[in-house]
Amino acid sequence: MPMRYFRLSDDVHVSGRWYLDDPVDPRGFEVDRWQFESGAPVAMDGHLRVPLYRAGRALDFSVTAVGGAPVVHARVAPIFAELAATDVQLVPVDVEGQSDEFFILNVTRVVKCIDDQASAEVHYWKPEDGRPEKTGNYRAVHGLRIDPSKVGDAKVFRPWGWLVVLLVSEELKKALERVGATGAKFKEV
Numbered sequence: 001m002p003m004r005y006f007r008l009s010d011d012v013h014v015s016g017r018w019y020l021d022d023p024v025d026p027r028g029f030e031v032d033r034w035q036f037e038s039g040a041p042v043a044m045d046g047h048l049r050v051p052l053y054r055a056g057r058a059l060d061f062s063v064t065a066v067g068g069a070p071v072v073h074a075r076v077a078p079i080f081a082e083l084a085a086t087d088v089q090l091v092p093v094d095v096e097g098q099s100d101e102f103f104i105l106n107v108t109r110v111v112k113c114i115d116d117q118a119s120a121e122v123h124y125w126k127p128e129d130g131r132p133e134k135t136g137n138y139r140a141v142h143g144l145r146i147d148p149s150k151v152g153d154a155k156v157f158r159p160w161g162w163l164v165v166l167l168v169s170e171e172l173k174k175a176l177e178r179v180g181a182t183g184a185k186f187k188e189v
Contacts, residue, residue: 059183
């Protein structure tokens with residue numbers, strides 16, 4: 001039976017939950033939040049802080065406001081470190097009002113695996129769109145489906161050309177569910 005994969009996203013329907021703002025550096029300046037969606041390791045100069053956009057119940061998995069950087073609690077970080085050590089970088093962060101440890105989950109693996117025919121709808125950037133740096137990349141992907149045969153040994157990854165999505169293996173999904181990770185929402189791709 002082929003391996004199954006899932007889109008991991010922030011469950012915005014958790015009652016009374018918090019919402020995180022974008023990370024800031026030690027001086028309080030916003031960091032380039034998009035670097036956490038590039039699929040590459042990052043170098044941080046100093047300890048980052050994540051302010052609250054709206055206070056509420058802390059979650060084991062959530063994403064920041066605009067950039068969507070995944071933030072995980074220290075109780076679930078080892079799951080990513082153990083099952084997907086070559087796919088992730090855990091960047092320590094202080095979350096406003098929290099004494100517990102949290103990490104930005106920087107996914108460093110990108111896999112060319114989107115199945116255009118099986119996905120509901122895909123659109124590519126074209127030269128006439130006036131964004132030459134994006135030409136050939138996905139402009140939109142609806143009803144995302146991937147070709148599992150192209151994933152290889154990746155456990156956590158972003159699909160090439162559509163880096164806004166975070167994908168995990170069924171093994172990793174089950175591990176997060178076993179510990180009751182709050183805030184994590186899964187949809188099969």
